[in-house]
Amino acid sequence: MALLEVSGLVKEFDGKPVLNGVDLSLEEGQVKVIMGPSGCGKSTLLRCINRLVEPTSGRILFRGEDVTRPDTDVRALRQRIGFVFQHFALYRHLSALDNIKLGLRKLRRMSDAEATDRACHELRRMDMEEHRDKYPAQLSGGQKQRVAIARALAMDPAVLFFDEPTSALDPRMAREVVALINQLFMDNVTMLCVTHDVFLARYISDRILFLDHGQVRAEGDVEQLLDAHDDPQIRAFFGPGTRAR
Amino acid sequence: MSDWIGFFQDVVDYGPQILQGLGNTLLLWVVMTITGLLGSILVFYLTLSQHRLVCRLTDAYISFFIGTPLIVLLFLMYYGLPQWGLRLSPFTVAVIGFTFNVAAYNARYLRAAYNGLDQEELEAGRAQGFSSRQVFLLITLPQSLRLAVPGLTNQAILNLKDSSVAFLIQYTEFFAQVQELATRNFQYFKAYLMAGLVYLALVSVIVIVARQLERRLVRPIGG
Numbered sequence: 304m305a306l307l308e309v310s311g312l313v314k315e316f317d318g319k320p321v322l323n324g325v326d327l328s329l330e331e332g333q334v335k336v337i338m339g340p341s342g343c344g345k346s347t348l349l350r351c352i353n354r355l356v357e358p359t360s361g362r363i364l365f366r367g368e369d370v371t372r373p374d375t376d377v378r379a380l381r382q383r384i385g386f387v388f389q390h391f392a393l394y395r396h397l398s399a400l401d402n403i404k405l406g407l408r409k410l411r412r413m414s415d416a417e418a419t420d421r422a423c424h425e426l427r428r429m430d431m432e433e434h435r436d437k438y439p440a441q442l443s444g445g446q447k448q449r450v451a452i453a454r455a456l457a458m459d460p461a462v463l464f465f466d467e468p469t470s471a472l473d474p475r476m477a478r479e480v481v482a483l484i485n486q487l488f489m490d491n492v493t494m495l496c497v498t499h500d501v502f503l504a505r506y507i508s509d510r511i512l513f514l515d516h517g518q519v520r521a522e523g524d525v526e527q528l529l530d531a532h533d534d535p536q537i538r539a540f541f542g543p544g545t546r547a548r
Numbered sequence: 549m550s551d552w553i554g555f556f557q558d559v560v561d562y563g564p565q566i567l568q569g570l571g572n573t574l575l576l577w578v579v580m581t582i583t584g585l586l587g588s589i590l591v592f593y594l595t596l597s598q599h600r601l602v603c604r605l606t607d608a609y610i611s612f613f614i615g616t617p618l619i620v621l622l623f624l625m626y627y628g629l630p631q632w633g634l635r636l637s638p639f640t641v642a643v644i645g646f647t648f649n650v651a652a653y654n655a656r657y658l659r660a661a662y663n664g665l666d667q668e669e670l671e672a673g674r675a676q677g678f679s680s681r682q683v684f685l686l687i688t689l690p691q692s693l694r695l696a697v698p699g700l701t702n703q704a705i706l707n708l709k710d711s712s713v714a715f716l717i718q719y720t721e722f723f724a725q726v727q728e729l730a731t732r733n734f735q736y737f738k739a740y741l742m743a744g745l746v747y748l749a750l751v752s753v754i755v756i757v758a759r760q761l762e763r764r765l766v767r768p769i770g771g
């Protein structure tokens with residue numbers, strides 16, 4: 304059974320469709336990358352799946368359970384989806400450690416010691432333990448994103464969603480974060496990743512979806528989509544420069 | 549010089565009353581600063597409500613109390629309500645009046661701080677699975693309070709100074725006692741000068757504490 308099965312997803316803002324019948328499925332342990340021009344609805348798609356945005360119509364099955372129904376436990380759904388944002392979205396009044404502990408304490412109801420253990424474990428995994436007591440304002444962009452990933456992982460989610468995790472970073476820091484996401488890929492973490500970063504897409508992905516005008520226009524593996532696609536529009540989007548690493 | 553010595557002799561003689569007045573001033577200040585802060589947190593929470601009517605009413609509340617002189621409110625309660633058979637003590641009237649007033653101002657500061665928050669952080673809270681009340685208590689409120697520290701401590705200073713108004717509704721606070729002393733020995737200039745210096749000293753203490761708070765709470769979050 305697929306972890307996530309989206310069919311016919313429609314989202315309209317003020318009568319204008321942003322998502323226009325999106326179909327998507329994600330197997331356990333799979334990684335998919337969503338690419339597409341700016342404003343085509345990539346962020347909206349991720350937000351619909353965890354119900355930060357209410358879908359207009361369509362069906363979303365999460366481990367076989369329809370999560371678009373009105374009686375869905377939205378908070379439980381969200382706790383199973385780790386969300387990593389473009390601008391990190393760390394809670395700025397909390398240290399790196401406390402950013403991770405907050406959900407463990409208040410949602411998982413762990414004891415302080417347990418939560419600290421767990422948080423340190425995730426920070427170590429992201430090679431950030433020495434910075435555990437720093438506030439977000441004292442961390443570089445790449446470090447912030449690593450804490451944000453640790454925060455998402457600590458909740459033991461079924462899947463990680465990334466919304467352009469590298470686009471607020473300079474190239475060197477972006478590479479660092481790509482390497483860490485790749486590490487998760489090796490560890491078989493299920494991921495859905497929106498990105499403009501072709502380097503990231505090549506590195507981590509089994510499959511790439513091309514979203515345009517609110518629909519999945521093409522889906523394929525890296526070679527098919529990035530290197531040799533029939534559709535001239537898709538070739539134009541990825542451009543000639545993308546083949547170089 | 550000798551009349552200063554005479555004045556201090558009077559102050560010492562009248563010392564117990566002055567100290568009692570000072571105690572009453574500090575009592576009123578502490579109580580209204582705390583109730584005003586707690587009240588403002590409630591008002592702030594209501595301004596963020598999803599219901600339009602609730603937002604309208606809280607906005608109206610804030611505008612009303614910021615737009616009405618406090619003294620009118622105090623007189624209304626202290627001298628006006630007895631005509632309806634409701635007699636409240638000066639302290640009660642002062643606490644109620646100041647609480648509503650201070651809560652309105654503080655809520656403004658918190659609201660302004662809220663507008664400076666990063667909405668993505670609040671969304672991250674919802675995305676993690678926190679309820680909207682948890683997002684408020686764990687993220688919105690602590691961040692807004694920190695960013696509002698300069699405004700809130702400024703209000704705490706105003707509270708101390710404004711507390712002297714309470715003497716007009718028979719609350720025997722510090723200024724009322726100084727007034728009493730001055731009418732006894734006719735040393736108005738010296739008495740009011742002393743009162744001014746005492747307020748200044750108290751305000752200085754608040755300012756020092758406020759600086760500490762800012763350094764510990766506001767700077768780490770880059771506010």
Ligand SMILES: Nc1ncnc2c1ncn2[C@@H]1O[C@H](COP(=O)(O)OP(=O)(O)OP(=O)(O)O)[C@@H](O)[C@H]1O
Pocket residue numbers: 316317321340341342343344345346347348
């Ligand atoms: N809350 C909203 N209300 C109205 N319109 C919205 C809202 N959120 C998004 N939109 C619109 O929906 C469209 C898709 O937005 P979305 O953020 O999903 O695009 P995106 O593919 O993530 O773009 P980018 O690559 O720039 O991040 C945009 O035209 C945007 O203006």
Ligand SMILES: [Mg+2]
Pocket residue numbers: 345346347466
């Ligand atoms: Mg986006």
